[in-house]
Amino acid sequence: MASRKFFVGGNWKMNGDRESIGSLVQVLNNGEFNPTETEVVVAPPMLYVGLVQQSLRPEIAVSVQTCHAAAKGAFTGEISPQMALDVGAQWAIIGHSERRNVFGESDALIAQKVKFALESGLKVMFCIGELLEQREAGLTSEVVIRQMEEVRNAISLAAWQNVVVAYEPVWAIGTGKTATPEQAQEVHHQLREWMAAQLSAELASVTRIIYGGSVNANNCRDLAKQEDIDGFLVGGASLKPDFITIINAQS
Ligand code: PEP
Numbered sequence: 437m438a439s440r441k442f443f444v445g446g447n448w449k450m451n452g453d454r455e456s457i458g459s460l461v462q463v464l465n466n467g468e469f470n471p472t473e474t475e476v477v478v479a480p481p482m483l484y485v486g487l488v489q490q491s492l493r494p495e496i497a498v499s500v501q502t503c504h505a506a507a508k509g510a511f512t513g514e515i516s517p518q519m520a521l522d523v524g525a526q527w528a529i530i531g532h533s534e535r536r537n538v539f540g541e542s543d544a545l546i547a548q549k550v551k552f553a554l555e556s557g558l559k560v561m562f563c564i565g566e567l568l569e570q571r572e573a574g575l576t577s578e579v580v581i582r583q584m585e586e587v588r589n590a591i592s593l594a595a596w597q598n599v600v601v602a603y604e605p606v607w608a609i610g611t612g613k614t615a616t617p618e619q620a621q622e623v624h625h626q627l628r629e630w631m632a633a634q635l636s637a638e639l640a641s642v643t644r645i646i647y648g649g650s651v652n653a654n655n656c657r658d659l660a661k662q663e664d665i666d667g668f669l670v671g672g673a674s675l676k677p678d679f680i681t682i683i684n685a686q687s
Pocket of ligand 1 (some may be wrong): 604
């Protein structure tokens with residue numbers, strides 16, 4: 437593998453309360469991992485981002501789960517990248533399948549959000565992935581490449597250095613159905629080839645492409661062995677001590 441640092445993100449979604457989040461932070465603070473080998477980021481629910489940032493060990497960064505494409509204003513319920521940065525977050529997850537499919541965010545809106553978050557100084561886990569019917573219709577590459585193209589058209593080449601691409605087949609998220617290592621590797625490889633052709637050979641070799649979709653303590657090692665899988669975005673298992681095992685999947 438090229439010199440891509442293994443990356444593991446934990447997406448806590450809309451789960452937890454002060455007590456359970458406090459316990460999870462303790463698990464993370466006591467868990468063993470090598471921060472020079474693996475970059476770890478967790479995304480608590482918005483209301484807890486500041487609290488987690490203050491109590492979490494500094495080797496683990498904090499992310500928001502989405503943020504709007506404006507600094508402030510009449511956007512009820514939204515938060516801005518500036519607010520995320522103000523409470524200590526360094527990352528944003530943008531384009532998660534639940535934002536796309538439950539809240540109806542379009543490729544175009546997601547591209548604007550990625551652009552604005554990067555311009556504001558956040559790093560971005562940019563999520564892409566196909567629905568089951570799209571996979572079954574043989575449209576996987578077309579769908580993920582269209583999602584990538586929207587962002588390519590919106591951001592500068594230089595901005596890609598602050599992007600981690602998360603390939604998350606929608607049929608594998610929260611379903612217990614993981615893509616096989618070969619299925620995931622195939623898409624990751626296509627994405628890297630697309631980057632080499634559409635961005636640059638350099639960006640294709642350094643950009644992390646992580647996999648998400650029912651990753652757990654049992655399947656993470658086989659997935660991590662694939663050449664183009666540079667880490668994971670983890671939902672359900674990021675709420676459990678299993679997350680420490682996943683962080684160490686490559687060591
Ligand atoms: C996710 O929400 O990004 C995710 C991959 O969830 P899960 O691991 O629960 O499938």
